[in-house]
Amino acid sequence: MLGHPAFRAKIREWLRVLRKSNCLVLMATQSLSDAANSGILDVIVESTATKIFLPNVYARDDDTAQLYRRMGLNTRQIEILATAIPKRQYYYLSEQGRRLFELALGPVALSFVGATDKESIATIKALEAAYGPAWVNEWLAIRGVESTINIGRAAAAPYTSEKLHESV
Structure with a gap:
């Protein structure tokens, strides 16, 4: 390029x-x-x-x-x-x-900057479509990362985890 x-x-x-x-x-x-x-x-x-x-x-x-x-x-x-x-x-x-x-990134930051493979990107896109801004919380849960981040959980789409995995 x-x-x-x-x-x-x-x-x-x-x-x-x-x-x-x-x-x-x-x-x-x-x-x-x-x-x-x-x-x-x-x-x-x-x-x-x-x-x-x-x-x-x-x-x-x-x-x-x-x-x-x-x-x-x-x-x-x-x-x-x-x-x-x-x-x-x-x-x-x-x-x-x-x-x-x-670059001493903690587990939360690594969960995002380290998600560069096609499968992770597809999962993130599906989470964003299903949960809107709350996709961040769902992604951290999938990655097994405990966090104090709580973005829009109350407004999250009413999809079950099983429904999400069907779309990924």
Whole structure:
């Protein structure tokens, strides 16, 4: 997507113009090579004041390490990425500093941000259709997470758990 001519031109514009207006441009990619092959890596590196990197066991490999160097990381920082714990640790880099950190999410937050598989998404959509705003409570119950969150239980649709599972 980064390499598509129309999208590439738009990102280039956003990064150069919107930053001057104190706007935030958020980008994420599964692979640094996507950014490197996009034709706009120079603008990405110059115009992104804050970068967050995920662990990568292959970060020390010559080609991958070279990509990280182009993004502004040094040998020690690349080593940190290579040894960081996946899905737990992240490397923050900005003009204000740099730090390996853990995104210490509790069970409630993990129930939502960790629900990325197709089955979970389908269940969430069915819960939202059946319960409206109270779907949050139902989702946490399905996940076995105790919470003090209580959104609209009294207004929840009168569906039984069995009825919901038939629609999923």
